[in-house]
Amino acid sequence: xxxxxxxxxxxxxxxxxxxxxxxxxxxxxxxxxxxxxxxxxxxxxxxxxxxxxxxxxxxxxxxxxxxxxxxxxxxxxxxxxxxxxxxxxxxxxxxxxxxxxxxxxxxxxxxxxxxxxxxxxxxxxxxxxxxxxxxxxxxxxxxxxxxxxxxxxxxxxxxxxxxxxxxxxxxxxxxxxxxxxxxxxxxxxxxxxxxxxxxxxxxxxxxxxxxxxxxxxxxxxxxxxxxxxxxxxxxxxxxxxxxxxxxxxxxxxxxxxxxxxxxxxxxxxxxxxxxxxxxxxxxxxxxxxxxxxxxxxxxxxxxxxxxxx
Amino acid sequence: xxxxxxxxxxxxxxxxxxxxxxxxxxxxxxxxxxxxxxxxxxxxxxxxxxxxxxxxxxxxxxxxxxxxxxxxxxxxxxxxxxxxxxxxxxxxxxxxxxxxxxxxxxxxxxxxxxxxxxxxxxxxxxxxxxxxxxxxxxxxxxxxxxxxxxxxxxxxxxxxxxxxxxxxxxxxxxxxxxxxxxxxxxxxxxxxxxxxxxxxxxxxxxxxxxxxxxxxxxxxxxxxxxxxxxxxxxxxxxxxxxxxxxxxxxxxxxxxxxxxxxxxxxxxxxxxxxxxxxxxxxxxxxxxxxxxxxxxxxxxxxxxxxxxxxxxxxxxxxxxxxxxxxx
Numbered sequence: 001x002x003x004x005x006x007x008x009x010x011x012x013x014x015x016x017x018x019x020x021x022x023x024x025x026x027x028x029x030x031x032x033x034x035x036x037x038x039x040x041x042x043x044x045x046x047x048x049x050x051x052x053x054x055x056x057x058x059x060x061x062x063x064x065x066x067x068x069x070x071x072x073x074x075x076x077x078x079x080x081x082x083x084x085x086x087x088x089x090x091x092x093x094x095x096x097x098x099x100x101x102x103x104x105x106x107x108x109x110x111x112x113x114x115x116x117x118x119x120x121x122x123x124x125x126x127x128x129x130x131x132x133x134x135x136x137x138x139x140x141x142x143x144x145x146x147x148x149x150x151x152x153x154x155x156x157x158x159x160x161x162x163x164x165x166x167x168x169x170x171x172x173x174x175x176x177x178x179x180x181x182x183x184x185x186x187x188x189x190x191x192x193x194x195x196x197x198x199x200x201x202x203x204x205x206x207x208x209x210x211x212x213x214x215x216x217x218x219x220x221x222x223x224x225x226x227x228x229x230x231x232x233x234x235x236x237x238x239x240x241x242x243x244x245x246x247x248x249x250x251x252x253x254x255x256x257x258x259x260x261x262x263x264x265x266x267x268x269x270x271x272x273x274x275x276x277x278x279x280x281x282x283x284x285x286x287x288x289x290x291x292x293x294x295x296x297x298x299x300x301x302x303x304x305x306x307x308x309x
Numbered sequence: 310x311x312x313x314x315x316x317x318x319x320x321x322x323x324x325x326x327x328x329x330x331x332x333x334x335x336x337x338x339x340x341x342x343x344x345x346x347x348x349x350x351x352x353x354x355x356x357x358x359x360x361x362x363x364x365x366x367x368x369x370x371x372x373x374x375x376x377x378x379x380x381x382x383x384x385x386x387x388x389x390x391x392x393x394x395x396x397x398x399x400x401x402x403x404x405x406x407x408x409x410x411x412x413x414x415x416x417x418x419x420x421x422x423x424x425x426x427x428x429x430x431x432x433x434x435x436x437x438x439x440x441x442x443x444x445x446x447x448x449x450x451x452x453x454x455x456x457x458x459x460x461x462x463x464x465x466x467x468x469x470x471x472x473x474x475x476x477x478x479x480x481x482x483x484x485x486x487x488x489x490x491x492x493x494x495x496x497x498x499x500x501x502x503x504x505x506x507x508x509x510x511x512x513x514x515x516x517x518x519x520x521x522x523x524x525x526x527x528x529x530x531x532x533x534x535x536x537x538x539x540x541x542x543x544x545x546x547x548x549x550x551x552x553x554x555x556x557x558x559x560x561x562x563x564x565x566x567x568x569x570x571x572x573x574x575x576x577x578x579x580x581x582x583x584x585x586x587x588x589x590x591x592x593x594x595x596x597x598x599x600x601x602x603x604x605x606x607x608x609x610x611x612x613x614x615x616x617x618x619x620x621x622x623x624x625x626x627x628x629x630x631x632x633x634x635x636x
Contacts, residue, residue, distance in 0.1 A: 031433040039430050039438070043445040046511070050449075052463030052477070068475050069463055108317035116324035117362075123332055124359030133352035139360065144629045146367055148564075148622050150572040152594055152611045154370035156377055156604050160384070171313075175320060180366020183359055195636075212351060213336045241453030243575045244595065255313075259455045263579050266459065280459035284452040291451035295444070299519055 057085055057277035064274050085278035094272035095261040096252050099279050102261035106240055106286070108171060109250070109257055113178035114236045118228055120179070121186030126216050128187065129194040130202060140191070146184040154181070155248055162249065174249045181245070182235050189234075189301060193227030194220060230301025233294050237287050258283040331358065371615075377608035384604045392609035405588045406613075411499055412573055412589060416506050416513070417566040421559055423510065424517025428525060429547070431518070443522070447515030454512070454575030461508045461580075465492045496586040505587060508576050513569070517562045524558035525551060564621060571618055590614050 031039070055069040058081050063072065072079035090100040127133070128140055158177065159168065167173040197220070205215045221228075243259045250256055252264060262283045265276050291298060335354035339347055377384050378392055396402045427446055431439050449457060466476030470488050474480040479489040495501050528551050536546045552559075574591035581587045583596065590610060598607040 028432065028439065029435045031430070031435075031438075035430055035433055036438070039427075039434060039442050042427065042430075043442050046446050046449070048477075049460045049464050049511070053460045056463065065468070065475060067473050068477065068480050070477075070480075104314065108313055112317060112320040112324055115321055116328065119325060119328045119332075120358045120362065124356040127352045127355035131352040131355065133349070136352070139356070141626055141629070142368075143363065145622050145626050146363065148568050148618060148625050149367065149371070150568075150591075150611075150614060150618065152572060152591060153374050153615055154367055155374075156598060156608050156611070157370040157373035158366070159598070160604075171316065171320070175324075177366060180362045183362045184367070187359055211336075211340070212355070213333075216355075237451060241456075243453065243455050243578070244591070247595070248598075259453050262459060263455050266579055276459060276462070280456055283459075284456040287451040287453070287456075288448065291448070292444075295447075302516065302519060 053277045053280055057281050058082060060084065061274035064277075085275050086282075089265075089275040089279045089282070094275055095265040095279055097254060097256060097261060099258065099261060099282050101254075102256055102258045103282060105255055106257040106259075109174055109178075109246070110236055110239045112171075112175050113182070113239045114232055116175070117179045117182045117186050117235065118232060121183060121190055121231070122221060122224065122228065123216070124183075124187050125190035125194050126212070126220055128191045130215075130220075131212070143184045143187055147188060151181050151245065159248060168249065169251050169253050169255060171250075171255060174245065177245055177249055178235075178239050178242075182238070185234065186231050189231045190224060190227050193224055197223055226297065226300060229294070229297040233290065233298050234301050236290060237298075240287055328358070374608045374611050377604050378612045380605055380608075382601075382603040382605050388605065392605045393613075396606065396609055396613070401588075402593065404586060405590060405593050408499070408502055408586070408588060409571065409573075409590050411502055412506060412570045413567060415503070416509055416570045417563045419506075420510055420513045420517045420566045421521075421563050423514045424562065425521050425559075427514060427518045428522035432522060432525060443515075443518065446518055449512040450515045452512070454509070455579050457508050457512050458576055458579040461511075465504060467491045467493075493581050493587070494585045499586070501581065501585055502587050505576050505580055508580075509570070509573065513566055517566070520558055520562050521555060524555040528554045564624065568618070568621060571621075572614065 051073070052069040055073050056064050059069070059072055060080055060082050063080060072081075089095065089098075090103075091098050095102065128136060154177075162168045162173050201219060202215060205219055210218070240257075241259065243263060246257045246260050247263075250260065252260060256264075258279075262276075262279045265272060265279050332355070335357070336351070339351040339354045342350055379387055379389060381388050431442050431446075434442060452460075462476070464477045466474070467479055467489055468474050468476075474483045474489055476492075478492060482489060492504055493501050495504075532550055532554065533546055536550045541549065572591045573589055574595065577583060577587055577589050577592045578595065583589070583592045590613070594607055594610045594614070597603045597610060
């Protein structure tokens with residue numbers, strides 16, 4: 001770190017030194033103090049908005065509207081703290097329905113909408129990777145194209161169709177919608193992964209007389225666990241965080257989810273405004289925990305080139 | 310409540326179990342066929358349910374949407390191009406399009422540049438510092454736009470003049486004895502749209518950083534070394550050696566954010582609901598579909614959005630073909 005030779009100015013005779021210099025020039029641990037301080041400031045700045053909401057969620061109504069959250073943050077012992085906001089928003093219907101119920105609804109929507117498409121997509125990805133059939137490549141190109149197509153293209157006819165079937169506002173309506181909308185990404189991720197699996201193993205299974213069904217269950221599914229996990233995280237976060245699909249197919253009734261309830265609360269001007277930070281925290285805590293505990297799979301899914309339209 | 314949870318459990322078990330049974334039956338059916346036909350039919354048994362889901366939930370509705378876009382508000386009679394003519398002669402809709410263009414111009418580029426900057430800086434920290442700072446920057450990616458908009462109230466909040474300010478921006482103004490500003494209403498030069506874009510950028514920079522950082526790390530060390538031997542400075546090495554090699558990743562990040570921005574909805578809907586000249590295509594679409602109940606306009610807006618996305622779609626398919634060929 002303390003070599004004084006400028007990169008590139010050394011003569012070939014200084015080669016060992018130069019190599020050391022280049023290793024420390026931009027690599028890990030090469031940060032100068034301005035870089036470290038800059039990154040620290042950036043990280044703090046990135047977290048300050050969220051910290052503000054968290055602090056406010058524990059402050060009584062009067063405090064929230066008479067001083068900024070930083071007043072309480074820097075004088076924690078001279079400020080009043082309360083969990084009333086949480087108990088209120090969880091039990092009363094300020095947000096349309098109690099937040100506890102919306103929270104459970106979010107799980108009711110997210111879990112089947114995450115788990116069911118995986119199996120359907122895995123079978124399809126197997127067919128796209130290991131079977132020869134007419135129309136296969138064309139079909140896959142269509143799926144790749146659909147990755148970027150916004151879900152909005154489907155809403156008007158689906159709302160009409162669901163209306164005719166009396167399905168608007170029901171869980172199956174939104175489950176099926178999320179299964180359909182998530183399918184191109186699921187097939188894409190799984191197929192990309194499966195095509196990277198060693199073909200020799202599949203060939204030898206075939207020679208041993210294993211059917212496609214057995215090969216799929218016994219070999220491909222266990223081997224694809226990382227890809228299944230990264231899609232599961234993607235889809236779960238996507239469904240949990242979704243606002244538009246929930247607004248359109250579930251609406252604001254008893255079945256509404258946390259994001260919609262939180263959005264409904266934002267419109268409040270009088271009573272209930274103090275509950276917004278608490279409701280916000282309740283809405284974001286699950287994705288944050290999922291993300292922190294499964295970060296590795298999430299990043300792997302991202303770097304495999306997944307785009308969701 | 311208990312019944313709901315029970316329903317969900319049944320849905321999971323039934324959905325998974327049902328799917329397994331369906332696939333098993335389909336597989337048996339295919340196996341009962343003789344020789345060649347078995348191989349011909351089986352792929353469709355495996356891929357069929359997924360293709361059906363895509364057909365029913367994406368392809369068929371897209372075609373119907375195109376059809377509705379030429380029909381009246383309750384889709385009972387055709388009106389030709391009237392919906393499109395109405396939209397393109399409506400100043401309100403044109404400014405919606407203009408706003409969306411602003412989002413498209415500002416957000417993807419800024420996300421890439423910021424993500425690249427953070428990636429370069431974070432990579433120079435020691436591993437624990439790098440990991441911690443990356444997690445912090447990446448965290449907002451996990452939360453919903455509704456949550457993000459809620460969080461940013463602590464920055465943009467506005468109280469009338471004289472009252473103590475609870476938003477950080479207005480508190481800073483108050484510190485310098487300036488009158489508070491209602492930020493979401495500040496439409497001069499689309500300043501309020503820019504403030505909303507910052508919320509989206511806040512959630513996306515982590516994504517950009519992670520992808521670009523892993524791309525930078527996979528740049529072969531000897532190419533950088535060669536540059537050094539030739540006497541290139543750090544800046545030249547970065548722009549002339551590293552950037553060209555990570556360019557494909559830059560494009561991937563750009564396209565991903567671009568697609569997200571073209572259909573941006575949540576952040577505008579939650580903060581201003583399109584008021585103060587901040588409206589965007591997707592929010593307007595929701596408005597036409599729900600508040601106005603006009604299927605014709607709503608469908609026409611989606612078709613316009615789809616046309617705008619078509620170049621990206623073509624790029625995506627070409628890119629995929631190239632990758633497949635390289636396999």
